[in-house]
Amino acid sequence: MSIREDVKATRAEYFLCARGITKVYGDGTLAVDDVTLDVRPGEILGMLGENGAGKTTLTKMLSGLLPPTRGQVLSPRGIVRFASPREALDFGIGMVHQHFALVGTFTAAENVALGHEHPFSRVRLEQTRSQLEKLIEESGLHVPLDVPVEKLAVGEQQRVEILKVLSRNVSLLILDEPTSVLTPVEVDVLFALLRRLRDAGKSIILITHKLREVSSVTERIVVLRRGRLVGDVTTRSVTRDQLAQLMVGETAAQTVGAAIELAEETQLLGQDEERTGPGILHVTELTVKGDTREVAVRDLSFDVHGGEVFGIAGVEGNGQSELVESLGGLRPAVHGRATIRGVDILGKDPRQIYQLGVAHVPEDRWKLGLVLPFTLAENAILGIQRWKEFCGFLGFLRKRRITAHVRQLMDRFGIQATGPNAPAKSLSGGNQQKLIVGRELAKDPAIIIAAQPTRGLDIGAAQYIRELLVEMRRKGRAILLVSADLDEILALSDRIAIMYEGRFVAIGRPSEFDRARIGLLMGGASVKEAA
């Protein structure tokens, strides 16, 4: 049955429908290509797709905030087109973003009240409060109401976001990658809430790239690839492999499938005990404080050897960033010791640490890894600009050598750009990451600290980076891998540690864990509970 027939049959039962909507941006980019789609009441719709598939653009058009270049978005009341998120909310469409729209210094109650009342009336917080308390009871989203939101944990902050939207009595709730900051237990609570809302007749769109989740909570799934709707299916009728195939297309599907297989069976890329070399990184009782003066890394002790990948799994926000920053010289440690081949690194500045043989691929390539307005050549020497090779008499830069160096990187790692003097911000995410990884590997390091190395990359680029790491492992380098992508950790690591609230709650070989156990450990269950 074609989609159009499907729609006609249920015409009276849609909350929104999109008819052949296309979005072409002013500079010619085709973001969404002829999508026809229904949003129905009492249904959880999953929207699946990689980065860049057009999910965000599509949802913006569905919520009326972006006009389609062609086609229309309709509701039974007429055309859907709003001038501001406020109008969309008034209409009944509420969106929970990936990056929260909260005012840090305000409490949860103040944040929820923000959108409600007329500008010059006096603050009637008590009224809002009691309404809010009722809503919390109904939804099960418990959150302290009088603490400044910036002091809350990420999961609690998300609950405030959701409460904000729910308090407006929306009919359509759109959630953009909500589970990336939640523990498995919190995900269950969220999904239970979504099911309750669905039963109450609301429409829900769940945007995600996680196959497992989309299969477990949705009734229907639409798959986007390169702006086109390549699948509109009921959840029950597809397998995860089929979804993966739709998401990435024929050729890459095998790679994804392979990665999923690897994760499922927790196989390693060449598990071999004799191959691991001498200890490179020794960490003893490391304690690091986070930005909010609270302890982020507690008393951590571990080693990483040459020729092994030590993977740290865990939901983001459990101290991984602070751990990496302290090892990279970007954050002071409060207590403990860390050595590279016997030499202390804590308290040293990044340049000294690099000289000891450390390479650091940072988790935020725009904030940390690159100076975006700089050229590729200039970025290629970031961190090593004072090496004798690049900087000579009186500190003059050896431009010819630098250009040669970056050309080498471009060749070796297939970085696509208009030339060594192109600004780094003109590169795609994948090429930017390749530049960073290439630059770090060219230091010929003893250990590579890779934090979220494939985040935001398309499948091809991600796989390439992973293969590079494996190659480094084969050459005897030590690799400390931090990733929120569990599949990636399980597929690449010789040993894994699961990090929760600053501690390693478990260390071992991937074969010793199954997914359920990992999930529980990531959520804070003790080793005994998870056994």
Next chain:
Amino acid sequence: MNLSYFWMILILSLQAMVPLVLTAVGEIIGETAGLFNIGLEGILLMSAFTGVMGAQLGGPWVGLLTGMLTGGAISFIFSVITTRFKGSQMIAGIGINLFAIGFVAFGMAARGVSSLPQGKRLFAIQTPVGMGISPIVIVALVVPFIAYYFLKRTRAGLMLKAVGENPEAADVAGIDVLRVRLLATTFGGILAGLAGAYISVSWVGSMTKDISQGRGFIALATVVFSGLNPLLALVGGFIFGFFESLAVWIRNMPALKGIPTQFIAMAPYVVTLLVVAGAIGRVRFPKALGEPYKRE
């Protein structure tokens, strides 16, 4: 030191405090909403100038009004440039200062505006010690309290803070970020305009081409000192006003006659530095201060 000394010092300090407090409170409102206006000095200068012109035409109240309108207009342009056109606040502020310096000097050379006859100056409230005090001082004492109430206790104050802290959140909540910033800055400019016109029409009674003497920048320092609390701005303004009027009353103190006038004139600026150097660290500014807002 007898009692009339004390009153004299008090009156002098209060008079000097007025432009600082008014400008600072206006800037507090603007900065709470996220806009940092370094062009306050230029606004003071321009509104002092237009204030005198207005007073010459229609008397002191017209002069004050003209000054307020000038301040409001300049701030309005500033906020349009920085919000609607997402321009750099720093550069726009510097441009305002430069423009004002040139315009006022030019205007004075072209028209020969200088001192106001007694009838065109604002009346002064007579005090028992024989010195007059401007009624605007009362305004300057009251405005901080009104501003404090507005920011802390009204819905609009909450909206202002949200816009300054996290404009995205405010936008999503349905607040028109651009409009709030526009209104806040323009209102701040009106206060600064009143301050400028006060200097020429009420306090000094004449116009010179550098009548503002850096007070716009001292006001910025007052804002820092106040931590965006209008009541503290009143305190800070008084302290700075006190040091400003030092040069005047120190002539009456024989003990300090030896100090050259130039060093006394330096005092307000040195004090500002010391205060700002001491105050930083305990002050928290809105997170989005100084950054233009782009809706995604």
Next chain:
Amino acid sequence: MRHRRAQTAPARRRTLTGLSPVLESALAGLLGLLVGVVVMAIYGYNPWAAIVALFSGAYGNAAGFANALAKATPLLLTALTFAICVRAGMFNIGAEGQLFMGTLAAVAVSLVTLPPGIGQIARLVLAMVVGALWSLVPALLKVTRGVSEVISTIMFNWIARWLALYLVLNILFDPLRAEKTISIPMSGRLPLLMGKTTLSVGFFVAIAFALVVYFVVWHTVVGYEIRAAGLNPTAAKYGGINSRRTMLLSFTLGGMAAGLAGACYVMGTPPTYSVFAGLPELTNLGFDGMAVAMVGRNHPIGIIFSAIFFGGLNAGGRAMQLRAGVPLDMVRVVNGTIVLAMAIPELIRILPMVKSGVRRMISSVRPRRGADSGDTPGDPDSSTSRGDATQEKERGA
């Protein structure tokens, strides 16, 4: 149908060729002159006579051009002060005060007798040192106590002004003419390049300094670190760069430039080779320098050309005052407008925006046609969608 990947410029500055920044500066210059014309007209002057006088005075003959270059000299240097620190991510508003101190340092050397050659060098060096120190204190306050350099440099400007006044009247005064300082003796003067003008070797000193700045900031590792820290302090830290060090270095260099500016002025300006109390000739050179820096896009080469342009305006201002009777402060009005115009990013986009804004106003007045959303397909003028596009691509949506 292809989905074009964001290979090219997701967050590019919307300049298609390298020419566009130059066009923007030119456009700002035009706007400045336009506003100047309007103000002059309002005040009853003949704007066209003024413009003619302005440009012919500045560029019309050799002597005028020489004076333009002379006026450009201090502007070039104070512009460098601002620009170097902007590249380091800071706003150094203190060129004014640093210039005063440099000037007086050069004058103060006259209290000892030095042979020619040494006399000039000593003055230039001391002026640079003093300027650097005056600039360093605010920088240290920023680095140690987090004091806004904007406020501190401005405070130091005023402190410098009063200190200078004190020194001029009480220590460095000319016994024959108390309202000015002692004149720089022959052994300390910079030779004139053209008789009957104020153009001295100082111009070449300024150019030389600008070239040195260029090489240091763009071709040495120190300059690399300064620029990196200015563009992205977090990434710079990751790259092992100490932001505090770069801040201090940039302020030192900037202070040197401003001190040098003052010295070149007083050592190279006939007839008095001195400064008057109140420093009327030196006032606002710091602020003007900022305008020069912005129009020169904060790059030494651009600044050289920009300084010559603004120097021309200043030199021509005198002619304008003489021939058309327009007070030369008008030049600063033009400068201020130029800076305001430069504050708007992508000034060049304003014109199409104004066009579409007018179009929208007209269509909102005309009656609507039908219930459609009213957006034409592929609307290229919509700046919102463009903004979306860049943000989208950055997030890889």
